Amino acid sequence: MPQEFHSQLEKLREQFSASLPEQARRLENIWSHLRHLNWSEQGIAALEQFAHKMAETSTSFAFTELRQKSAQLESFIHDMKSLGRHFGGPEYAQVEELVNQLIDVLNAQQPHSHAAITVPDHHPEAREKTIFLIDPDRTLAALCSAYLRRAGFTIEYFDNPHSCMQQLYLDSPDIILMDPDFEGVGLQALSNLHKIKALLLQNTPIVLMSGRTDLNAKLRALRAGSTDYLVKPIDFNFLIDKLLQLISLNNKTYRIMAVDDDESITSLQAEILRYAGMEVLCVNQPLHSLQRAAQFKPDLVILDMHMPDINGMELAVLLRQDPDFLLLPIIFVTADTDSNLHRSIRALGVNALLTKPFEANDLIECCRQALSDTSLLKTRVARITRHSQKPLQINRSYFFNALEEELHSNRLSGQTSALYYVSVDKLPELNQQLGQIELINLHEHFCGHLDDTLGSDEQWADLSNLVACVLAGTRSAEFHRQRAEQIAKYLSNHVYKLKGTQISLDVKIGVVLLEPALATANNALLRAEQVFEQQLENATHTEIAAVATTKSLPDFSQIVFSRDLSLAFQPIISLEDAQIEHFSVLTRLRNEGGEPIPAGQFLSRINQPGKRVQLDRWVLQQAVTAIAGNSGTRESATLFIHLAEETLQQNAFFSFAANVLRSSRLRGEDRLVFMLEENWIIEHFHLAREIAKALRDIHCSICMTRAGENEQALKIMEDLPLSFLRLSPKLTNEANNPKLLERFAQAANRRGIQVIATQIENSHNLSSLWMQGVRLFEGFFIQPPDEGFHLKNDIIFAKEFVQGTNYNL
Incomplete structure (x- = not known):
């Protein structure tokens, strides 16, 4: 660093x-x-x-x-x-x-506590790319410039639009990043956008960044000609990815493969699309299409329907079976006007269907729209899946979800997974000795060596400076004890060099066996931390305890809903329809530092009778208000809401839900989906059936979650009117039981139940799941409702797309 x-x-x-x-x-x-x-x-x-x-x-x-x-x-x-x-x-x-x-x-003026500084990578594609930065706040502009220059950009700074416009007479940037200073002069400042665009010799992207979050400001900005709108304060790594994405898209020449046995048709299509700036490959022997596609790597394919040897629908299916082309946009051009055929073609999930004869502008617009939609879909897939530079490190959200899954797993006698809490002795003294910057440096080296020593069945996540957790696979208690000793010894024996000084760390590890009695990931982490603290008290280097002392857990019944709680939304995306907007509603508790605590860490400790019912009512009302107040989600978004067992016993809750819907601006069927766990449905089937009837009456539906942990649920699917099936991560992450996954997917497809794959850690899993009929995917990205949580407007572009590499699934 x-x-x-x-x-x-x-x-x-x-x-x-x-x-x-x-x-x-x-x-x-x-x-x-x-x-x-x-x-x-x-x-x-x-x-x-x-x-x-x-x-x-x-x-x-x-x-x-x-x-x-x-x-x-x-x-x-x-x-x-x-x-x-x-x-x-x-x-x-x-x-x-x-x-x-x-x-x-x-x-x-007290010294502030630094957040961990993430130094942006140096991006080769940013080299020789110039950004004109316009921001009246010189302090923030200097900070932004430091990060962008570190990434490789050349920055020219202007504190007002007029000085930038003078420079535009002499030079043209690759992108313009501008704060229009809404607070100082209001939305009238957007008139500068028109003047700036008039001076640009090419279609240079203009990105606005502002502190205003209201929809009116965003719409005015986009209508004035901005390419994107970002809300301050800005995550600088997100900003870098966004700028790289826009530069890449602005400079990209799209590759189109046109397949038709009629050479005159493909020649016409090629002439039209080349005029629009696209590279076109014509294929007049349809059976060679797969081989040519593998060589050409098209960004889009145009297919005719009726061709000798193989028709367009068959070719589309074969293309989509190739993992490299799962998300490939496909446009059909056919002279056949049969409506049943058109329905069959659209059922394949194609992007557009044109009927011959067609206008040139219609073909160009269809291709551009399909490319744009697919780019958005790819970035949404990239955002919900994990993209870690280190293959064994996983983000914290996934780590704690995986930890929860392990706690509820059935293991063979004498074998269990474990949580290792890894940290060092005398951490406060070390912090004082080194200072924050050097401590961050040391932490990176520490994590690097931890990553080097872990095996394929061990996953890890860092919690803070020189504090990490390891989720270890199923082994005996003695194995975990010896394994923890081994890791501690390896990390303690390594010498770290900082500013010419050699430092050795006294690493200790607290180990907790993941037994169901722990109940939640937070309890497991608490116990592991207690064992670690016991290690410090014992002051030994070799003894690793595997049993934690029990402490009374706090009761969170006294939380105040509007003050202490907040909501977050986890997108569920569709690989076929970019217009589908599904969100799983998550509850967060703010800690003393204002940081959100996941629901799994505090819900189980709300012990006051009736409090969980009140909480569920609050969550429902707040979530409905959030999407009803957002123009991007008001018309079509669906909310997936978890309910406590105590709430499920209350008939009055569903009357309350009906009243909330009636008083909102949400219209249509199944705008609310209530999530019931598979095991709970099995144990309370008759009650679940009554709930299903009550939900049908108010135009809501049920999603069975953790599906696939019990084969008995296959019978439940036949007898209970479900709309969605949310698969257990055990079936989707590592494909531990592909036959059971296939049975659940087939049963759901027969019943018209939409299947959701959860916790998709790696995009490589999407292809096989898609082939089994899974169309909905839930990853790990979580959005707060106050940042415009419309999936098409708030995107992080994954590095592989920015660099122009293939999206390998």
């Missing part, structure tokens, strides 16, 4: 820190004017704007307390304005308290 880059970031942080007292005086002036102007709208807007800007900047520079206080003030003002309430009486006192707290934090 280059020290120069860290030094640059530290300098920028110090500059921001030095400016905080002046920001405190500015806030005091705003507050003073606001009180004397009798709470004018302009004064309230200025105060809200200051809080938003401070929250945005402090987030970028990792000032945690400042971000929290700024966000609290902004949120309170926003809520008061939304409710139409006046700032008087108790409200005045609350605002004054929040303002004073923020002033105190600004004046304190």
Whole structure:
């Protein structure tokens, strides 16, 4: 991790820190004017704007307390304005308290706790690519420039659009990144986009980044000609991927393969598409299509229906059976007008169907739309699947899901999986000795050596600096003890070099056998941490404990829904229909630092009677409000909602759900899908059938989750009206039981039940699942509802697509 880059970031942080007292005086002036102007709208807007800007900047520079206080003030003002309430009486006192707290934090200038710095990779494709950055905030612009230059871009910075326009007379960038300063001059600043676009000699992408999150601002920006709209604060690695994606797409020449036994037809198609800037390969012997496709690697295929030896539908199926072409866009061009044939063609999941004769513009537009839709689909698939540079490291979301699965797995007697908590002795002293930057450096080396020593049946995730967890495969307790000793010895014996100094780490490991009694992943992690702490107390290097002392777990029954809880949404994507918008609703509990805790870590500890029912009511109402208030999801999105067993016993809950739907703007069938676990349905089949009837009456449906853990569920599928089947990760991740997976998929397809594959860790699994009729996939990416959670608008483009390599499935 280059020290120069860290030094640059530290300098920028110090500059921001030095400016905080002046920001405190500015806030005091705003507050003073606001009180004397009798709470004018302009004064309230200025105060809200200051809080938003401070929250945005402090987030970028990792000032945690400042971000929290700024966000609290902004949120309170926003809520008061939304409710139409006046700032008087108790409200005045609350605002004054929040303002004073923020002033105190600004004046304190206490050293901030750094978040772990992720240094962006140097991207060869960014070399010689120039970005014009327009941002009135010089501090954030300097931080953004540091990251972009580190990635390999050349940056030219302008603090206003007019100076950028002067430069455009002399030079043309590869992309323009611009903050239109909505807060300063309002949406009128978008007029600059038209002037900038008029000066560009080519179709240069223009990306806007702003602190405004409202839909009106986004629509105005897109209509003004921007290519994309990003909300501040921005994840700089996400920004880099986005810029690389846009540059790649802007420079890409698409490869089209046209297949028709009539040479004159393919020649006509080729002339039209080459005029549109595409590279075209004509194939007039359909049986050679697969071989030619393997050589040409087309981005899209155009097929005729009626051809000798093989028809277009048969050829489409054969192409899609090749894993390399699973997501290949296909357009049919046929003179046959038979409606039944058209339905059969569309059932293959093709992108478009044109009837001969066709207009040239129609063919070009169909190809462009199909390429665009497929690009979005590929990036959505890339986003929900894991893309780790280290094959054994997995993201934390997947790690804890995998841990939960292991806790509920049935094992042979004497054999079990285990969780290893890996860390070092005297970590606080080490932190103080090295400082945050060097500790991060040490952590990377530590994780690298941990990764080197782990085997194929061991997965790991880092939790914080010099703290990691390992999920080890099914073995005996004695094996786990010896294996932990081996890992600890390997990591302790390695010498780490930092700034010419050699450092040895005293690594210790807490081991917990994953037994069902632990119940949740959080409990398992807590026990492993306790064993690790016991290791520190014993001060031994060789003894690895496998039994943790039991501590009483806290009761989370006193949570306040609107204050302590938040929702997140996990997309479920379709490989056939880009318009399908399914979201699994997840509950999160904010900890003291404001970070969201997954539901599995606290729901089981809500012990107060009736509290889970109240929670489910709150989740339902908040989730429906979220998608109903978003124009991108209001018309078609489906919510998948988990219910507690206590809630399932309450008939009144489904009447409540009906009332929530009636009072919302959601219309249509199956907008709400309630998720019931397979084992619960088996044990409570009669109640499940009553629930299914109640849900049909209110136009909702059921999804059976963890399907495939019990073969008895195959009979349930015949007797219970299910709309969705959410497969157990045991069936989808490693294909441990392909025959059982095939039976469940076939049974679901016969009944018209849509199948969802879960926790897709690797995109290579998609091909075999698709061939068995699985069309819906749920990965690990999770979206909060306040970031425009429409799948087509918020995309991370995977590195393999940015680099122009093939999407290997």
